[in-house]
Amino acid sequence: MRKLRKPRFRALLAALIAIAISLAAAISGCDLPPIYEYWDSIVLYELEISPSFIALQEGQKATFSVIGGKVPYSFELSGDGFISPLAGHKVEYTAPIGSAEAWIGVRDIYDASSLARVMVVEDSVSQLAIAPAIVSLDYDEQIAFDIIGGKPPFSFHLIEGLGTVDEASGLYTAPSTNTNAVVRLEDGSGQLSDAVISVRLGWQPLTIVPATIVLEKDESFPFNATGGVSPYIFSLASGVGSVNISGEYSSSTLGDAIVSVTDSNVPFASAEATITIVAVAPTTLVIIPRSIDIKMGSSFQFSAEGGVPFADPDHPYIFEMVSSYGGIIDASGIYTAPDTRQGVEQLRAIDSRGISDTATVKVKKK
Numbered sequence: 001m002r003k004l005r006k007p008r009f010r011a012l013l014a015a016l017i018a019i020a021i022s023l024a025a026a027i028s029g030c031d032l033p034p035i036y037e038y039w040d041s042i043v044l045y046e047l048e049i050s051p052s053f054i055a056l057q058e059g060q061k062a063t064f065s066v067i068g069g070k071v072p073y074s075f076e077l078s079g080d081g082f083i084s085p086l087a088g089h090k091v092e093y094t095a096p097i098g099s100a101e102a103w104i105g106v107r108d109i110y111d112a113s114s115l116a117r118v119m120v121v122e123d124s125v126s127q128l129a130i131a132p133a134i135v136s137l138d139y140d141e142q143i144a145f146d147i148i149g150g151k152p153p154f155s156f157h158l159i160e161g162l163g164t165v166d167e168a169s170g171l172y173t174a175p176s177t178n179t180n181a182v183v184r185l186e187d188g189s190g191q192l193s194d195a196v197i198s199v200r201l202g203w204q205p206l207t208i209v210p211a212t213i214v215l216e217k218d219e220s221f222p223f224n225a226t227g228g229v230s231p232y233i234f235s236l237a238s239g240v241g242s243v244n245i246s247g248e249y250s251s252s253t254l255g256d257a258i259v260s261v262t263d264s265n266v267p268f269a270s271a272e273a274t275i276t277i278v279a280v281a282p283t284t285l286v287i288i289p290r291s292i293d294i295k296m297g298s299s300f301q302f303s304a305e306g307g308v309p310f311a312d313p314d315h316p317y318i319f320e321m322v323s324s325y326g327g328i329i330d331a332s333g334i335y336t337a338p339d340t341r342q343g344v345e346q347l348r349a350i351d352s353r354g355i356s357d358t359a360t361v362k363v364k365k366k
Helices: 010-028 035-042
Strands: 048-050 053-057 061-067 074-078 082-086 090-094 102-107 111-120 129-131 134-137 142-144 146-148 157-160 169-173 181-185 192-199 207-209 212-216 224-226 233-239 248-250 255-262 268-278 285-288 291-295 299-301 304-305 318-323 334-336 343-350 356-366
Touching: 048 102, 048 111, 061 102, 061 111, 061 299, 129 181, 129 192, 134 142, 134 207, 134 224, 181 334, 192 304, 207 255, 207 268, 268 318, 285 343, 285 356
Parallel strands: 053 111, 134 192, 212 268, 291 356
Antiparallel strands: 048 061, 053 291, 061 090, 074 102, 082 090, 102 111, 129 146, 142 169, 157 181, 181 192, 207 224, 233 255, 255 268, 285 304, 299 334, 318 343, 343 356
16 A cells, blocks of 8 residues: 555645736736636645544444545555445445454545544443543542543543543542543543543532433443532432442343432432333444544544334434534434534434443544
């Protein structure tokens, strides 16, 4: 595979040539030649392949599209898997069996090029989560965040607010002043998960996290509490299943339950979470892909498999945004990134039982 190059300064060069043509025509008194002929020949818009990064599991498929450049395009594959051409200047990549890494390149008629990286994992990568996801701390208090799911290596970063976090261990130290902080956990597959931290002097209201959740039968889940006065004691208020005093819940029976948490304040404060237990699906619900990097303003077709789909063959899953600063996803899973700035968004696929799986989207300039 030939080395793929990115075009540089094409937009500036195009503008300069257009100005030069206009000045020459004005001086000579000649009619202005068709600017588009020169504009087209130097490609005003840089060639891009989208998404520029994608994480897939073995055997999964994903579609790559081309932005900018000048037709005709040619696609190249380096690494494992294979590609198939699609209509509309797109190509479908099929991941191989087993762990792999691949690069998909595109060239246009002027030999401009762009490159996308594909990471394929052999085993199913579970959804990444940081725990607790919401926490209240006093001044100078510390908390060590836990990692649930994902794929190594892991790293923690403070992306908003004050305080410090150890990148390797996830130990966060609150500052000696009020702040609203966000600690972000990132894994080796490109997934992200954020913890929101409120640092205030003194008591804050007791909260259980999450307040509602749908779980599969025999699945265990760790509830967390924040605010109030620790230590906390969890108990089963009603319904199916059981929970230990530290908040680990599980049920071998279908149905609903309410888990309660009580703090150590006098009088005691309490908070409740509602749980729905559903039947286990033959295969696990997975959103495809779990993580992508995409250019601002561009679109990507998400899909899902497994779980228990809805009866509607045209819309077997519900797609919705989880956190967004302008991106949208329609009923068929077509996501469109914001065109205003770079950032991170999350979206999810939901099956007929209410079970969901979440994807991370990193929106970049290029």
